[in-house]
Amino acid sequence: MEQYLELLFKDYTLQIITVGTAVLGALCGVLGSFAVLRKQSLLGDAISHASLPGIALVFLILGVKDNNGLLLGALASGLISAVFIKGIISKTHLKSDTALGIVLSTFFGFGMLLLTYIQKLPNANQSGLEKYLFGQAATLLASDVWLMVAITTISVAIVLLFWKEFKIVLFDADYTLTLGFNVKWVDTLITSLIVVAIIMGLQTVGVVLMSAMLLAPAAAARQWTNSLATMVFLAGLFGAISGVVGTAISASANHLATGPVIVLIATGFVVFSFVFSPIRGLLFKQIKLWKNRNDLKLMKTLSFMYEIVKTHDNISHPHKIQLLNNFQGYTKKSLKKLQSEDLILLNKSNWSLTEKGYQVAKNLYSHQES
Amino acid sequence: MKQKIAIAVDDLTVAYNYKPVLWDIDLQIPEGVLMAIVGPNGAGKSTLLKSILNIIKPLAGSVSVYGKSYKKQRSLVAYVPQKGSVDWDFPTTALDVVMMGTYGALGWMKRPGINEKKQALEALEKVGMLPFQNRQISQLSGGQQQRIFLARALVQNAAIYFMDEPFQGVDATTEKAIIQILKELRKAGKTVVVVHHDLQTVPEYFDWVTFLNVKKIATGPVADIFNDDNLTKTYGINYKTSIVQ
Numbered sequence A: 001m002e003q004y005l006e007l008l009f010k011d012y013t014l015q016i017i018t019v020g021t022a023v024l025g026a027l028c029g030v031l032g033s034f035a036v037l038r039k040q041s042l043l044g045d046a047i048s049h050a051s052l053p054g055i056a057l058v059f060l061i062l063g064v065k066d067n068n069g070l071l072l073g074a075l076a077s078g079l080i081s082a083v084f085i086k087g088i089i090s091k092t093h094l095k096s097d098t099a100l101g102i103v104l105s106t107f108f109g110f111g112m113l114l115l116t117y118i119q120k121l122p123n124a125n126q127s128g129l130e131k132y133l134f135g136q137a138a139t140l141l142a143s144d145v146w147l148m149v150a151i152t153t154i155s156v157a158i159v160l161l162f163w164k165e166f167k168i169v170l171f172d173a174d175y176t177l178t179l180g181f182n183v184k185w186v187d188t189l190i191t192s193l194i195v196v197a198i199i200m201g202l203q204t205v206g207v208v209l210m211s212a213m214l215l216a217p218a219a220a221a222r223q224w225t226n227s228l229a230t231m232v233f234l235a236g237l238f239g240a241i242s243g244v245v246g247t248a249i250s251a252s253a254n255h256l257a258t259g260p261v262i263v264l265i266a267t268g269f270v271v272f273s274f275v276f277s278p279i280r281g282l283l284f285k286q287i288k289l290w291k292n293r294n295d296l297k298l299m300k301t302l303s304f305m306y307e308i309v310k311t312h313d314n315i316s317h318p319h320k321i322q323l324l325n326n327f328q329g330y331t332k333k334s335l336k337k338l339q340s341e342d343l344i345l346l347n348k349s350n351w352s353l354t355e356k357g358y359q360v361a362k363n364l365y366s367h368q369e370s
Numbered sequence B: 001m002k003q004k005i006a007i008a009v010d011d012l013t014v015a016y017n018y019k020p021v022l023w024d025i026d027l028q029i030p031e032g033v034l035m036a037i038v039g040p041n042g043a044g045k046s047t048l049l050k051s052i053l054n055i056i057k058p059l060a061g062s063v064s065v066y067g068k069s070y071k072k073q074r075s076l077v078a079y080v081p082q083k084g085s086v087d088w089d090f091p092t093t094a095l096d097v098v099m100m101g102t103y104g105a106l107g108w109m110k111r112p113g114i115n116e117k118k119q120a121l122e123a124l125e126k127v128g129m130l131p132f133q134n135r136q137i138s139q140l141s142g143g144q145q146q147r148i149f150l151a152r153a154l155v156q157n158a159a160i161y162f163m164d165e166p167f168q169g170v171d172a173t174t175e176k177a178i179i180q181i182l183k184e185l186r187k188a189g190k191t192v193v194v195v196h197h198d199l200q201t202v203p204e205y206f207d208w209v210t211f212l213n214v215k216k217i218a219t220g221p222v223a224d225i226f227n228d229d230n231l232t233k234t235y236g237i238n239y240k241t242s243i244v245q
Helices: A002-010 A012-037 A041-050 A052-062 A067-091 A096-119 A142-161 A163-171 A173-178 A183-202 A210-222 A228-252 A258-276 A282-309 A321-326 A332-340 A355-369 B045-052 B094-106 B114-126 B142-155 B172-187 B199-205 B228-235
Strands: A344-347 A350-353 B005-016 B019-030 B034-038 B060-065 B077-080 B160-164 B191-195 B208-213 B215-221
Touching: A002 A012, A002 A228, A012 A041, A012 A142, A012 A163, A012 A183, A012 A210, A012 A228, A012 A258, A041 A052, A041 A067, A041 A096, A041 A183, A041 A210, A052 A067, A052 A096, A067 A096, A067 A183, A142 A163, A142 A183, A163 A173, A163 A183, A163 B094, A173 A183, A173 B077, A173 B094, A183 A210, A210 A228, A210 A258, A228 A258, A258 A282, A282 A321, A282 A332, A282 A350, A282 A355, A321 A350, A332 A344, A350 A355, B005 B045, B005 B191, B019 B045, B019 B191, B019 B208, B019 B215, B034 B045, B034 B172, B034 B199, B045 B060, B045 B160, B045 B191, B077 B142, B094 B114, B094 B142, B114 B142, B142 B160, B142 B172, B160 B172, B172 B191, B208 B228, B215 B228
Parallel strands: B034 B191, B034 B208, B077 B160, B160 B191
Antiparallel strands: A344 A350, B005 B019, B005 B060, B208 B215
């Protein structure tokens, strides 16, 4: 850790890469929130895989590895795939998952084909295109990172500008139409922003893992809040932290690929959030369930006691605990718990209802009958 | 007395994949009526609303609102979609959803402010949901969600209201509360069109009715046309109003 901080202060390259992965994570988190809420989680996956043939084709045409040129190819190919996906969904009977699957595998397969072809070419420049498969953060240059910062700033500004339109289209598109908004335009804008974010991440995370960058921070953030603004902010924050921590780990541990580490950190956020979030977390849900079940058991015991007691004039008349043996649901622990809540009194092998216990059981009973 | 026509539908035909859903509908809705659209499942009731609102593009036909095309008169029309058409797990609050009713008047990019919030709170009060304004929408009951949708349309302060099954899956109290609001709207001179499923309540709730089963069977005052003949024509089985009423 200390070593890493020292390195971070001295090493300009590491600083640049850290900034790059941080803004990438932040932007992916913000836009991923919209993808998740639009129930189009897999759209990002399809588009990122589909950008591969664009990269390969541009390389074949230009014959050089100009990063920006390759990414423009990726952008074109990604956008074309998005048009295909939307076209297949609207023009055929196929469901969206089928359309995504077809486009993803066709484009990615074609991309891999081109990649293997390129590797056999007698061109000294050929190697290194594989870095777009899994990403290689170390190849980020200062100019790349400044471009990433600019894209992120512009994208976030657009999100803020059209916040209201994005929100209402995501929630209720049909209703938005009746208000006079051009839903198709808003939809296209959201998709375009997502495509740009994906292309921006290709060099760092790669086509295969890119969708995790979009989905993981958003899925984690959704667990902590019921407000869209907070969700988008948290997703951005989780994404940025994943980027920074992932870069740190990969810089400290020799030669660990940065992209996969960042994705794993982001996934860590998801797992943690799904278990520990107080609103929707599994742990708290389970605890609540146990508590309710125990409460119910106690009340059942109490109402059984009430049935015995109500035939007597004196409600505090003690009864043998053995009397409860007809009733399966009680344990020593549950009796003690009832005593601790002042509902019953225990005296050696006897129990008696308190006034409070009698009233609680009586109301419980009358409530059930009504 | 000749009533003004609020909505005029001419020769409207809608088809999904070559199968006609609505066939050559001619329909005139007079201003100030509280109208039910009834018909069996698949009769095209929701589709009729959606094509009037231009959510679905019809194969043929036209719709006019007070004599002009719907696109020019959009601000006069408010829509309450089916409750099930949205994801209620969306991260937002009751107040926020009702505020969406102000977005149309605001237009692009402008943010809702104090004024819009005030309007939304008033609408929430009208539907009896003020105490739930900050509640996450997934934590509302079905009836409460329906009231929120109604409040969102009320905020628009429109002249014409289209509602798609507002009584579906709501409890009796909510149903009474909603119909009360609809009757108030009619009293204020608004036109209210409701896709409705419960034939028994048609005479009690509505003064105007349209029978629909792909084609328009009949339209007119409930007192004149809500009878065995039209019910039988629409539903295809022998109806006795005595059972219905």
